[in-house]
Amino acid sequence: MTAAGTPVAIDPVALPPYVLALKDQLGYLPAPQLERVLRAFQVGAQAHEGQTRKSGEPYITHPVAVAGILAELGMDAETIIAAILHDTLEDTALSRSALAGEFGETVAELVDGVTKLDKMRFGSRQEADAESFRKMLLAMARDLRVILIKLADRLHNMRTLGAKDAPSRRRIARETLEIYAPIAQRLGMNKIKAELQDLGFRALHPDRYRVISERIRAALGNRREAMGRIETALSQRLNAEHLPARVVGRIKSPWSIYSKMHSEHKSFTQLMDVYGFRVVVESAMNCYMALGVVHGLYKPVDRRFKDFIAIPKANGYQSLHTVLLGPFGAPIEVQIRTAEMDSVAERGVAAHWAYKTDSGPANSAQARAREWLSTLADNQINTASSAEFIENVKIDLFPDEVYLFTPRGDILSLPRNATALDFAYAVHTDVGDHAVAARVDKKLLPLRTRLESGQLVEIITAPSAVPNPAWLESVVTGKARTAIRQYLKHLQHEDAVDFGHRMLDRALDARGSSLDAIPSEVLDRFLHEARLKRLEELLAEIALGNRMPDVVARHLLALRDGQSDDIAPGTSPVHEKIRITGAERGVLSFANCCHPLPGDAIIGYLSPGKGIVVHREECPNVVELRKSPERCVAIEWDHDVQGDYRAELRIEVINRPGVLATIAAAIAAADSNIDNVEYAERDLAAATLLFAIEVKNRKHLADVIRRVRRTGVVSGVYRYPL
The missing domain is CATH 1.10.3210.10 (Hypothetical protein af1432)
Known part of the structure; x- marks a missing residue:
């Protein structure tokens, strides 16, 4: 060579x-x-x-x-x-x-x-x-x-x-x-x-391809004369206004027909009963002049105009779109653009590549593609799982966009169904993390509000505001989802370390020792044997149920005292239970079999990967759980517990019109939210309903039960399961 x-x-x-x-x-x-x-x-x-x-x-x-x-x-x-x-x-x-x-x-x-x-x-x-x-x-x-x-x-x-x-x-x-x-x-x-x-x-x-293709050919054959007349009328009117333009009829492809039939539940006739034309002019100013000309020729259909020149699509596409009412009673879809815009629309990032200089990209498609890919590269650094990364990318690959304005007049494009919270994270991660509400077109609205094109959005923040798990259900963009998960993982790790510390200290205390009494060289040796880099990793593993605190405590003491770690478990009485607030994110979960509430006597069970699953002590499943005493954790509620907790009520009612509304009103009057209602049993005279509600504690639940009993339409109200 x-x-x-x-x-x-x-x-x-x-x-x-x-x-x-x-x-x-x-x-x-x-x-x-x-x-x-x-x-x-x-x-x-x-x-x-x-x-x-x-x-x-x-x-x-x-x-x-x-x-x-x-x-x-x-x-x-x-x-x-x-x-x-x-x-x-x-x-x-x-x-x-x-x-x-x-x-x-x-x-x-x-x-x-x-x-x-x-x-x-x-x-x-x-x-x-x-x-x-x-x-x-x-x-x-x-x-x-x-x-x-x-x-x-x-x-x-x-x-x-x-x-x-x-x-x-x-x-x-x-x-x-x-x-x-x-x-x-x-x-x-x-x-x-x-x-x-x-x-x-x-x-x-x-x-399917053959059938649709044949029908397209047949439909075009029947309407070729009509398309020719519309094309001639458009060209003549533009020429009369001294606007040099190229007018081309557009034909829908078999795939676009098939996918729209499938997604929009429309018939072939409905989709083909539309005439499409593209008008290519010399400059952006001429685009708007041509729009006025075609609107003067045929009446525009209300709310069917889109300006992608002033607000380009996320992939750099620019054009004016309008729908006119044609001479044959069928809509006419018209796209108006310059030759440059037409090239970018057809070729995207590849348009004019040969003439691109090193100083920057030659067209908006290249600029926007690079911006999108740069965002992807940044997001993937904070995304541990490849599957999660792809889930976020898919959202960006299949956008149906809305265009929104910041208070400074900047334009942001987001996928359809994006919320004010998505907008906050699109502005900046710090804005999203501390968002509390949004002002949409000067009207104060919650962060979960879905946004529509053209709205002016301002995000209200507070230094004390932080993301919570419920936010994941309110966002659709990959950037927002990644940022929220990253923050929650950080909090979960902090809570897990703190809780694991308390659990290990309790286990060591049962043997007359403490974590502070374990020499650092003993800890280092244990971590090396366990293939863990830091003490924080060990504590998090304990809190998440992947390691038993008693086993770790026994092993640490054996290493300290130079004994084998198969010594008998300690028998010292444990006087102090671990107190929980219910806000230990990612470490605690509450059993669906008994729905424990603040005020209940509770017990914790260490479940691998889940952390501590909290049960009521009278839960029927606790008998089976106690057969693994090394996984049972003595816990109790702290004095100051915040938040709402799920409870279920079994309500036996007289079956008559309006009874459901009466009970719902009584529950609402007790400041409780209803999550779900279902019939357990039902006949002509009576019915049994299961209500899933949110309450703050055992006392709040008792108040709800009293109010429901006073309605006069119930024959029994019980906490479920009993």
């Missing part, structure tokens, strides 16, 4: 037709760069010599076709070269060092990145290889061109899918629809996304 950058004489006559076609496509590249691309073909053809595809064609035809797809997007020479060589590291003897020496380190990194992606196999979004998918997104964050090559590779594989067997076709098609088409959409590459979707649909559901 020649040294990088050395010109190589290429004989055009020796090049096969498919390479000559690629050479013609690459006419936008300078001659020296084109020479490097042709040299890459020679290296690739030599490396893949003797290899064939399933169709029987020489293997090199595939990477050249992938390069051709990228050439249509106007990609730079390094991307084209990497595309031609993208399978060499995995499938041939060519080494990475040889690749870097011939074509430079950037090309070698791109090929290496794509090679790692090729090893991934996805069954579906739910069954995706989460760790591999995570690596793919982080590779995208380093260099977007990696995923562009992969998308082009996938597109050519989909175009030539017929050579595969049926199970492989279905697997690859599902993977395409659920992973790669959404990524293309998120990067603004609508043209590639649409082709991937239709090819995937055809391979996954061939009969």
Whole structure:
């Protein structure tokens, strides 16, 4: 091989037709760069010599076709070269060092990145290889061109899918629809996304694809004259107003028809009874002038106008959308944009790549993609599990956006159904962590309020406010979910360490010692044997039920005294129970079999991974739990207990109209919330109801029971279970 950058004489006559076609496509590249691309073909053809595809064609035809797809997007020479060589590291003897020496380190990194992606196999979004998918997104964050090559590779594989067997076709098609088409959409590459979707649909559901395609052709044949008349009317009116424009009729694809029929429960006729047109003008100002012209030609449909020029979509898409009432009684959907916007809409991050400078991205799609990927990279640092990371990414990959304004006039885009709490975390993590309420269009509303496009949102914060577990049910964005979980994990760890300390001290106290009396070298030795790095980890393990405090105490004392740790358990009486407030996050949970309340006599049971499960002492299950005394923890309620606790009431009533409302009113009058109601038994004369309610303590529950008894419609009220 020649040294990088050395010109190589290429004989055009020796090049096969498919390479000559690629050479013609690459006419936008300078001659020296084109020479490097042709040299890459020679290296690739030599490396893949003797290899064939399933169709029987020489293997090199595939990477050249992938390069051709990228050439249509106007990609730079390094991307084209990497595309031609993208399978060499995995499938041939060519080494990475040889690749870097011939074509430079950037090309070698791109090929290496794509090679790692090729090893991934996805069954579906739910069954995706989460760790591999995570690596793919982080590779995208380093260099977007990696995923562009992969998308082009996938597109050519989909175009030539017929050579595969049926199970492989279905697997690859599902993977395409659920992973790669959404990524293309998120990067603004609508043209590639649409082709991937239709090819995937055809391979996954061939009969449905055929039927819908035939019906589309039939419908277009019947309405070709009507579309022509509308297109002519639009063009003539724009010309009359001296607005140079290109008007093109838009045709819905089989996949978009199928997915809308499925998701919106609409018939084929309802979806096809819409005329679609695109108007391409010279400038953004002309877009708004053209909007006025088309509104003057046909009446606009109320509330069907969207301005994605002033407020671009998350993937950089810009256009004006409006719906008009046409001359044939059917709606006309019109998109108005500039040629630049049209290019970005079709190609997304790949638009004008060849002309991108090092000073920054050339279009809004690139800027927004980099911002999205940067956020993903930041979030993954705080996300321990790959599956959780992918769960957050999926939210970002399938957005249906709302656009919101900050008090400063900045615009934030969030997924549909996002709440004020999502907005708070989108502004900044610190704002989210200390949020207490929101002012939406100057109206004070709770953080769980769902937001709508166009609203002005201001977040009210307080230094004392902190996230709580209920917040996870109020957010939909990955950023908010990650930040809340991170904060709760930190709190849980602090509570676990504190509680574990108390439990271990209690166990040592039963043997006449304490944690302070254990020499540091003994502690270090125990931690080393237990493969724990710090004392805090040991204490958290005890609180979460993964280690028994009595066993740890016995072992520590044995190490201190130089004895075997199989000495008899201590028999010293335990005078003090561990007091709980109920707020020990992640350490305590309350048994559903007996629903303990503050004021009840209670006992704790150490359950591995769950921590202490609290039961009432009279719970029927306690008899069985006491058979494992080493897991039973002596606990009692603290004097000052806050919060609401679940309780259940069994209420026997006279079955007559209005009885349920009467009981509900009595419960509400006692300042209790109702979580759930269900009938346990019911006949013509009587019924038995089970109410799940929230109370503060045993005394509060007694007050609720008294009020329910006074209603006069009940024959019995009992705490359930008894």
